[in-house]
Amino acid sequence: MPAAHLGPQPEDKRWKIIELAMQRHDYRPEALIETLHAAQSAFGYLDPDTLKYISARLKIPPSKVYGVTTFYNHFNTKPRGEHTLVVCTGTACHVKGNDRILNWMQTRYNLAPGETTPDNRLSLVEVRCLGACALAPVIIPDGAITCQTGFAEATKIITEWLGDAA
Amino acid sequence: MQRSDLERHAETRRQFLNGFAHQILVCAGLGCLHNDEIIQALRENIAAQGQEQHILVKRVGCMGLCALGPVVLILPEEISYQRVIPSDASEIIAALGKEPVQRLLLPADLPFFTRQHKNVLTLSGRIDPESIDDYLAEGGYTAVLKAITEMRSADIVRQIQESRLRGRGGAGYPTGLKWSTVARATGENKYVVCNADEGDPGAFMDRSILESTPHAVLEGMIIAAYAVGANNGYIYVRAEYPLAVKRLKLAIRAAEQKNLLGPAICGSAFDLSLQIRLGAGAFVCGEETALIASIEGNRGIPRPRPPYPAEKGLWGHPTLINNVETYANIPLIINRGADWFAALGTDKSKGTKVFALTGKINHTGLIEVPMGTTLREIVFEIGGGIPGGHAFKALQTGGPSGGCIPAEHLDTPVSYESLSELGSIMGSGGMIVIDETTSMVEIVKYFMQFCRDESCGKCIPCRVGTAQIHDLLEKFCQHRATNADLAGLEMLCDLLKNTSLCGLGQSAPNPVLSTLKYFRQEYIDRIVDSAHSPLEDAA
Numbered sequence: 001m002p003a004a005h006l007g008p009q010p011e012d013k014r015w016k017i018i019e020l021a022m023q024r025h026d027y028r029p030e031a032l033i034e035t036l037h038a039a040q041s042a043f044g045y046l047d048p049d050t051l052k053y054i055s056a057r058l059k060i061p062p063s064k065v066y067g068v069t070t071f072y073n074h075f076n077t078k079p080r081g082e083h084t085l086v087v088c089t090g091t092a093c094h095v096k097g098n099d100r101i102l103n104w105m106q107t108r109y110n111l112a113p114g115e116t117t118p119d120n121r122l123s124l125v126e127v128r129c130l131g132a133c134a135l136a137p138v139i140i141p142d143g144a145i146t147c148q149t150g151f152a153e154a155t156k157i158i159t160e161w162l163g164d165a166a
Numbered sequence: 167m168q169r170s171d172l173e174r175h176a177e178t179r180r181q182f183l184n185g186f187a188h189q190i191l192v193c194a195g196l197g198c199l200h201n202d203e204i205i206q207a208l209r210e211n212i213a214a215q216g217q218e219q220h221i222l223v224k225r226v227g228c229m230g231l232c233a234l235g236p237v238v239l240i241l242p243e244e245i246s247y248q249r250v251i252p253s254d255a256s257e258i259i260a261a262l263g264k265e266p267v268q269r270l271l272l273p274a275d276l277p278f279f280t281r282q283h284k285n286v287l288t289l290s291g292r293i294d295p296e297s298i299d300d301y302l303a304e305g306g307y308t309a310v311l312k313a314i315t316e317m318r319s320a321d322i323v324r325q326i327q328e329s330r331l332r333g334r335g336g337a338g339y340p341t342g343l344k345w346s347t348v349a350r351a352t353g354e355n356k357y358v359v360c361n362a363d364e365g366d367p368g369a370f371m372d373r374s375i376l377e378s379t380p381h382a383v384l385e386g387m388i389i390a391a392y393a394v395g396a397n398n399g400y401i402y403v404r405a406e407y408p409l410a411v412k413r414l415k416l417a418i419r420a421a422e423q424k425n426l427l428g429p430a431i432c433g434s435a436f437d438l439s440l441q442i443r444l445g446a447g448a449f450v451c452g453e454e455t456a457l458i459a460s461i462e463g464n465r466g467i468p469r470p471r472p473p474y475p476a477e478k479g480l481w482g483h484p485t486l487i488n489n490v491e492t493y494a495n496i497p498l499i500i501n502r503g504a505d506w507f508a509a510l511g512t513d514k515s516k517g518t519k520v521f522a523l524t525g526k527i528n529h530t531g532l533i534e535v536p537m538g539t540t541l542r543e544i545v546f547e548i549g550g551g552i553p554g555g556h557a558f559k560a561l562q563t564g565g566p567s568g569g570c571i572p573a574e575h576l577d578t579p580v581s582y583e584s585l586s587e588l589g590s591i592m593g594s595g596g597m598i599v600i601d602e603t604t605s606m607v608e609i610v611k612y613f614m615q616f617c618r619d620e621s622c623g624k625c626i627p628c629r630v631g632t633a634q635i636h637d638l639l640e641k642f643c644q645h646r647a648t649n650a651d652l653a654g655l656e657m658l659c660d661l662l663k664n665t666s667l668c669g670l671g672q673s674a675p676n677p678v679l680s681t682l683k684y685f686r687q688e689y690i691d692r693i694v695d696s697a698h699s700p701l702e703d704a705a
Contacts, residue, residue, distance in 0.1 A: 030463035037405070037444050071465040071622075072446030074405050090367035091562070091598050092524035094612050128447065128616070130406055131370030133524035134197045134232030134531060145199060 008053060014042035018050075022057055029060055032068055036075055045079045073128070081116040081123040085158065086140035090129025097151045098137040102126070104155055122162065167425045167432055169311055172302060175424075179303035186222040188262045189241040192250075193291060195228035195377050196409050197370075197531075198236035200252065207255035221262065224300075227378020229291035231278055233530040238270075239291065246272035277547040278529050283510070285518045286494045287534045290378035295413050298420035301381040307426055309497035313389045314434050317500075322393040323349050326496070328504035330516045335361055335452070335489030336564070336593045337669070338515070338582040344486060347476040348394040351484035356396040358387055359480070359487040361457060362403035362410070365449035366565025367616065369596030371520040372490035374532050376403065376410035379494065380417035384440065386493030388427065389500060391438045394486050399440045402457055405447065414442055449566075449620035453668050454487045456622065467622045468668035489594065491520055511537035515581035523549050525598035526556065535580070542576040545599060556601040560684070564593030566613040566620075567673035569680030570606060589680040591673065606685040607692060610677045611639040617674040628671025631662040635678060642692040649693060656682065 008015045021038035025031030035058065039050050046069055055065040069075045087098055087105075105111050105124055113126035132138050132145060139146050139154055141161045146154075167175075183189065190208055194201045208223045229237045234248035238258065247258065247270040254270060261267045284290075293300040301307070313322055327342025348356060360383060364372040376383060387399055403411055418440055421427040429437045443461050450456045451466040454475050460466040461480060479485020495517060499507045508516050515537040521544065524530050528550030535544065541561055545551070552558050560570040569590030571578070578584050582592050600609060618632040638655045641647040659675035659682075666672045682689060 028463075030461065032463035033446060033460065034444070034463075037446070068463070068465050072448050074445075074447035091565070091596075091612070092368045092530075094367075095525050095598070095600065095604055095609065099612075127406060128365070128449065129367035129369075130196070131364065131373040131522075132196050133368055133370060133522065134235065135199070136524065136530075145196075 017042045018054070019057075022054075027058055029058060031058055032060060032065065033072075036069060040075055045076045047077065047079075076114075078116070079120075080125075081120045083121060083142055083162065084123045084125055085142075086125045086127050087113070088128075088130050088132075088136070088138040088140070089126050090131075090133065090136070090138075092133035092136040093129075093138050096137045098139075100151045101137065101139065101154050101158075104151075105158075108155075169315070172307060172311060175299055176302040176305070179299040183222070183303065185219075187220045188243075189222045189224055190258070191224050191226045191229075191239040191241065191291065193227070193229045193235055193237045194225040194295075195232070195235075195374060196407075197228065197232035201225070201236050203252040204236055204238070204250055204255065207252035208259065211255045211259050215259070217259075221259065224294055225296070226292060227290045227295045228374045228532055230282075230287065230532045231272070231529060232532065233528065234272060237272065237291075240266075244274065246274065248272040278531070278533070278550065281535070281543065281548045282533055283518055283536050284534045285498055285510075286375065286382070286491060286520055287378075287532070289382065290374065290532075293379065295378050295380055296416050298381060298417070298424060301379070305501070306381055306497075307385055307424075309500040310385050310388050310426060311432055313500055314392055314432050314436060319349060319393045319395065322389060322500070325504045326393070326499060329499045329507040330504075330514075331492065331495055331499065331507060332515065332582065333489060334491035334495070334519065334594065336567070336591065338592060341488065341492055344476055344488070345390065345394055347474070348396075348484050348486040351477055353484050355398070355481075355483040356394060357480045357483060357485040358391040358394065358396045358399035359457070359461070359475075359485055360387055360399070360401040360403075360490060360493055361452065361454065361487055362401055362407075362490045363445045363452045363457060364404060364407075364490070364594060365452045365620075366567075366594055366596045368522065368524050368562075368598045369565055369594050370522045371532065371595045373404075373407050373410050374522075375490050375494050375520070376407070377413055380410075380413045381421065382494045382497060383414075383490055384417055384421055384427070386488075386496035387440065388431065388438055389496050390486055390488065390493065392431075392436050394484075396486065397437050397439065399438060400443050400461055400480075401440065402443045402445060402451070402461060404445045406445075411442065411444065418442070448622075449616070450622045450668070450670050453670060456668070457487065458485065465622070467624050468670075470667060491595070512579060512581045512583075514583055519580070519592070519595055521595045521597050523597050523599070525562070526552050526554075526601040526604075527599040528553050537581050538579040540577050540579050541571065544580065544597065545576065549599070552599065552601050554601075556603060558599065559602050559604065560600045560606065560681075562590075562598040562600060562609070562677070563596065564591035564673075564676070565596050566616045567591060567669065567676055568593050568596075569676045570600065570609075570684065571680070572684040589683055590676065605643075606681045606688050607639060607642045610681050611636065611643055613677040614639055614674065617670065621670060621674075625665075625667040625671060627662050627665040628667065628674065631658055631666070631671065632674055634658055635662070635675070639678070642689055645692045645694065647689075647693050648695050652689060652693060655689075 055062040111124040116123040238247040331341040332338040456466040456468040
């Protein structure tokens with residue numbers, strides 16, 4: 001991920017992906033959100049240099065690029081930790097106890113949604129309903145949807161999965 | 167593609183499928199975990215026995231009963247198995263053509279299956295969502311051919327108007343009327359947009375339709391574009407639905423290869439290009455003017471209407487915006503006629519509606535019932551009632567913009583009007599069952615927190631009001647509220663409803679207002695000075 005700080009590197013394929021996203025839309029202003037998606041999936045997050053670059057290429061003021069980036073929940077401007085735990089906070093997951101899981105993460109790991117542990121080991125992300133309500137409460141450790149039966153099992157999965165080192 | 171090509175493709179596929187003695191359909195929706203492993207285990211088992219020519223294993227879309235998933239369906243016997251795991255594969259295959267595996271059997275007479283009426287979901291869980299041929303074999307795209315080669319645009323619009331289909335995204339605006347406005351609008355560029363930004367937490371109708379029958383949505387959009395004279399279209403879909411996005415992309419590519427999308431569709435003079443736009447996690451983008459702003463690359467901020475998008479939409483051009491389920495109804499109406507559609511449902515709400523049943527209910531899943539079905543039938547017969555011996559408390563419909571309906575109104579037939587009379591809304595079709603163990607004030611605070619976080623911030627009533635209401639609800643939750651707080655809560659709800667710019671702010675008070683109406687005692691029990699009257703308090 002540090003490559004993003006260095007600005008476009010011709011040999012770095014990730015910049016090509018971003019360039020292609022803009023090209024596909026003829027560098028028109030409406031390419032912005034699609035480009036941000038491409039940049040985030042390439043670098044994992046959107047740092048100021050990336051945003052400045054996109055702003056220059058699409059001829060959109062940096063203030064607007066920043067405004068759009070921070071308006072949408074999906075975009076993050078800080079790097080994620082080694083591991084990411086996504087907790088669904090949709091209604092079905094809420095009534096089945098995911099608020100307790102979030103509280104527990106706060107107490108046990110001192111982590112609120114959107115934050116990363118100081119050792120950069122774990123990021124906690126809150127998502128507004130994945131539509132997998134039959135599996136509620138849903139947690140997603142590193143991208144694998146985990147179906148569990150409740151709070152006790154969820155916390156067990158999390159501690160085991162982290163090797164409890166965070 | 168001409169009619170003869172379409173029929174040839176369909177016939178070839180049907181012959182291929184009929185060549186198998188048995189078909190094993192495995193639900194590969196998001197809700198059925200480990201379906202890949204199940205499919206692999208079944209295929210390995212079949213290969214080991216050299217039965218590949220006789221038994222077909224097929225990945226299909228959602229079969230609806232997510233609570234008992236992964237579900238496997240055996241054809242032609244129509245035997246369903248529940249909670250299947252990969253190690254069940256050999257037993258399932260050994261039982262083909264013999265007595266079914268009793269311990270996995272899902273009773274065919276379960277009200278969950280028998281009480282539903284499937285139109286939009288007919289092919290969901292029956293066809294491979296990633297195979298256009300599978301869709302063609304079931305008569306897919308015949309409605310596009312019929313519309314483009316046999317009907318004039320005006321006839322199509324009239325047929326949709328006569329069907330009295332209403333928008334399935336929430337507001338229930340007459341679809342045909344919207345189409346006729348866009349069709350009448352002048353301008354060289356017109357657009358069709360599919361609103362697949364299903365933001366209501368606890369709702370997954372659109373996800374499931376897109377994952378199960380993506381071609382049905384494309385077919386509806388093609389017919390709509392032809393009817394209103396649009397040559398470009400967008401599907402605005404949530405980034406949180408990667409499987410739906412993947413299947414939509416495959417579907418668009420397959421339709422382009424078969425000349426059902428792109429230039430000169432089916433040899434006609436009609437061109438249509440469809441593109442996917444990924445949402446980025448903003449609930450307000452379900453509002454049509456915010457959605458337009460987002461497709462244009464801006465922050466998703468609504469603007470006042472009129473002008474409506476039908477007149478001035480994307481880049482100022484006339485734009486038709488319909489929801490996923492609305493589009494999925496279109497091919498059926500074209501093929502079977504407006505009368506067929508209008509024969510189902512209530513006086514003012516026609517057809518069927520797909521609902522996502524979740525929360526404290528036994529049969530969590532996706533259902534489709536005719537409008538007019540009672541809430542009791544949905545919750546207690548189809549939904550199988552409340553688990554754990556708990557008592558039903560409320561049915562929450564319409565997501566954060568909806569309301570909570572108490573037990574005494576469970577015999578209400580479901581329709582746009584009836585739900586609105588009860589102080590809730592149909593919304594897009596999410597139904598969350600709440601049992602006696604949940605506090606209504608707590609759940610309402612959850613919805614208000616959602617609206618507060620999702621408010622775009624443009625208009626003050628919504629931006630400040632949702633935060634103020636949330637803080638008041640917090641006081642109730644902590645048993646610190648006063649009578650003045652109760653009066654303030656009601657005043658603020660009224661203010662938001664009447665002065666917010668868009669639907670988000672206008673409807674955000676609904677959960678509060680409906681619970682104040684039906685569960686007022688829960689608020690009063692949390693007031694510290696409940697012995698005093700509000701008047702004394704003000705003095």
